[in-house]
Amino acid sequence: MIDLNSAKSFIARKHLILYKVSPRQTETFLDRERHKNKFSFILNKEESDKFTKKSLVLIECDDECFLCKIRDKRNSTPDDKIIVLSDFQKMVIGNLSELVLIFSGRERQTIENKLENQMSILSELMSKKVIEFLWRDNAEKISNLIEKPKKSDIKRMEADAIKFAFSIANFDRSYSLEDLVIKNGYDTELKNLGNPVYEDDVISGDVHNSFEGIKCESLIGRAKYSNGVESLTLYVTNRKSLEKIMGIDFIYVNKIHQNIVMVQYKRLRQNKDNWAFDIDEHFKEQMNKMKATNRALSHCGENEFRLNSNPFYLRFIQSKETDDKVLSFILSHEHCEKLLNTESKFYFQMRDKNYIGKQELEGLIRSGYIGTYSADSEHLQKIIDLINSGETRNSLVLAFKEKINGNLDNI
Secondary structure, three states, rough: OOOOOHHHHHHHOOEEEEEEOHHHHHHHOHHHHHHHHOOOEEEEEEHHOOOOOEEEEEEEEOOOOEEEEEEEEEEEEEEEEEEEEEEEHHHHHHHHHHHHHHHEEEEEEHHHHHHHEEEOOHHHHHHHHHHHHHHHHHHHHHHHHHHHOOHHHHHHHHHHHHHHHHHHHHOOOEHHHHHHEOOOOOOOOHHHHHOOOHHEEEEEEEEOOOOEEEEEOOOOOOEEOOOOOEEEEEEEEEHOOHHHHHHHOOOOOOOOOOOOEEEEEEEEEOOOOOHHHHHHHHHHHHHHHHHHHHHHHOOOOOOOEEEEEEEEEEEEEOOOOOOOOOOOEEEEHHHHHHHHHHOOOOEEEHHHHHHEOHHHHHHHHHHHHHHOOOHHHHHHHHHHHHHHHOOOOOHHHHHHHHHHHHHHOOO
């Protein structure tokens, strides 16, 4: 975390921008979760040239203020640019008019004049004073905006998986956080994503018995969201048991269409001018476990239809962000198997051939067109719950493992 002097030094170079969301923009701003937590507006080129990417913007909407940063500036017309904002952090002030209290004399008159406009850029001195004022109650949030903490590959993939689940559920502002439970001594990305989560919302404690009534020794955190019609519950668990048996990281259970899709995350590492994943024996072993598990399913459903009832997919993701973007591609398990016959590496450029886009996969999962049939989903859910609970010696789990191992012997 940076200190206040570093924050003031940053803001002296970039200058703080104030922006008021108009009534016409309010709906779009409040619904920004549907747009990957971004908000954009059009500005004339002359005004937009006065600031750069990564400048901080203090934005007001419906008696709330958020500090965010400019993620992108791109041409709209020869005379206008689209300004894209991201990384919104709620500040402990209700509206921009509170900033008037920081200043006196000529500066107070200046800030009052600036607040009459929808957007204004503060001077270096005024920017420093506002940041110092905000720092008292928002130091960590401001620090993270200026110097984004580096995440481990595992944390980045956990964050991506949670965002993936939000997108599949068509998560928007109609959803609200009902509760968030995090196991003592553990850290999880559940705390950093979705609707703004504040310390008062977080319950720390034992969550062994919080997996929908099933004892779950491996549960680290749970977040529940609801919009009154549908609900989304996210679980973060110690994945070792599930990964060992089935070879997967991410499970999405769609209770509306009763389909389950399971995703294995793989890191693409930089290889000269390319990004690649090296195929090794461990990967082949995981692929075989997925194949054996898929063979153990019935793939039958009365009055149901699936484009593909194999629940396994692989998401290849860069091991570091590029311009704050996560670059990735997704392949089905069957597609990966075919590529294994000819490839020793999976390259990011392979996406120029045929692959599944993240949004396309989200829609197919949401609509129930891919994933297990309901009978297989019910059976798999029981197995998953028992594995997560630590009951790996349960007769149901043992029978399932025996079936998988039998299939492995025939691969």
